[in-house]
Amino acid sequence: MNNTSIGIRVKPDCIIYSIIKEEGENREIILIDKVNVPIALQVPEQLKFIRSTFLDIIYENNVNRACIRTTESMALKPSIERINIEAVIQELIASSTVEKYFVGQISNISARLGMARENFKKIIDSKECDFIEDWHSFNKEEKESLLASFSALNI
Secondary structure, three states: OEEEEEEEEEEOOEEEEEEEEEEOOEEEEEEEEEEEOOOOOOHHHHHHHHHHHHHHHHHHOOOOEEEEEOOOOOOOOOOHHHHHHHHHHHHHHHOOOOOEEEEEOHHHHHHHHOOOHHHHHHHHHOOOEOOEOOHHHOOHHHHHHHHHHHHHOOO
16 A cells, blocks of 8 residues: 555644655655744634645645544643644545545544554653654654554554
């Protein structure tokens, strides 16, 4: 199979994403980056900017699989800004050329990776990951976006 996936992890002030290309059995991390939410804009314009930017990212990288790592339903302090951004990205993915996608919390992503839910946080906190080199060099959100991107390849 030849697929390109994007894993997205939203924070209220930026969106971290990872793109992975799969060719047969080989998987290569193409890009790990972030898009800052422009604070000079009002909320509707911020959301429009995010939608436009991620649509370009999807088209430029020929992404056909996607996963958005969403906020946990049991979050103690849910961020309305994060939820709004996740919703806009979900809508743009649904209307893009992405063939398969899912919106996942830790349990969904873990299941698609074939691991127990409790191991997700252990992997995020660890310095090593069996299938990703230089795991120690990534921050928490980058790691979550990478795991989301890998899980999208298993749709």
